[in-house]
Amino acid sequence: MSVNTLFFFLxxxxxxxxxLAVITRRNPVASALWMIGYFLALAGLYLTLQASLIAVMQVLIYAGAIMVLVIFVIMLLNLGNPEQLRERFNPRVGLASALGALLVLQFLVxxxxxxxxxxxxxxxxSEIGSPENLGQVLFTDYLFPFEAVSLLLLAAVVGAVVLAKRKLEP
Amino acid sequence: MSTLPLEAYLLLSATLFTIGVVGVLTRRNAIIILMSIEIMLNAVNLSLVAFSAYLGNAEGQLLVFFVMAVAAAEAAVGLAIILALFRNQQTVYVDEVNILRW
Structure with missing residues (x-):
């Protein structure tokens, strides 16, 4: 068994x-902390595929920026005592899990x-995943989508500010 | 030395995506629903990178950049929506917010 295979299974x-921990924890803070582990595991999987730049971006953007934002919002909301966080039992949970397992089985078959x-x-x-090659393709063939993404981010910033404002005044 | 076939990565990606779907369907807390969506986006990223590496084509990994940018925008706007929701309704449980249902 090669090292790559070993790390893939790990x-x-x-x-x-x-x-699974993220979707089953009752406390959203615990979910968010497991989520960081999930992002780091995915970064490791990208490394087994020799996508080094993507792995670094994964750690920086997801485990760094996005999860800090999520935890910040959880702290801001002050969701009250843990007793109120208990979710009522719902037959939907069993049904959804069974359908999910069925879907994975279908993919397997x-x-x-x-x-x-x-x-x-x-x-x-390893050559394809290098920063040189990705930057070369991104800033030549994919320049227009790249610029479009900057517009999307601008729209998202404006949208987030407008939504989070307490009251809109003319 | 045996190497992994492409199917191994695709099956792992499908499993992670399904976990994300089950999370969205079963949880009531809007923040955890948002995190389940991130689980799904990451699962798709894994298949894109796997295809890119196995087919020897850089475009899959470029698509991952765009998915990451969209995910960052989605997280910012989604969390702002949750903040606005909490300010107006004092709850983040999606089944207690039903003014748009009927």
Whole structure:
């Protein structure tokens, strides 16, 4: 078993475990902390695919910026004592989990019955995931989408400020 | 030395995505629903990076950049909506907010 395979199973199991912890914890702060572990596990999986720049971005943007924002909002909301956080039992939970397991089973059967034929990463994988190559493609072929994303971020900033304002005055 | 086939990553990605879907369907807390959406976006990112590495094509990883930008925008606006909701209704439980239901 190669090192890559070992790390795939390690980070894959960690990712699934952390994701399950996120959706089952009652306290949103605990969920948010497990979420950081999930993002770090995904960063490890990106490294097994030799996507080094994506792995760094994952840690910086998700585990760094987005989770700080989420925890900040949880602290701001002051959700009261833990007793009130208890969720009522609902038959939806069992039904949704069963349907989810069925969906994963379908994916498993489908993928095993029709192999994609790609049994190993491309030999150029580490070259493709390098900052040089990604920057080269991003700022030439994908320049217009890149600029469009900057507009999207501007719109999101304006939207967030407007929504979070207490009262809109002319 | 055996290497992993592409299907291993796709199946892991599908499993993580399904966990995110189950989270959205079963939880009532809007913040946890938002985090479940992030779980799903990350699961899709994993398949994009896997396709990119196995097919030897950089465009999958570029798409991941755009998904990350959209996820950051979505988190900022989503959390602002939750703040506005809490200010008006004193709750973040989605089943207690039903003025738009009928």
């Amino acid at each position: 980070f894959g199991a960690a990712g699934i475990g952390f994701a 489908f993928l095993l019955s029709r192999p994609t034929g790609y049994t190993a990463p491309s030999p150029k994988a």
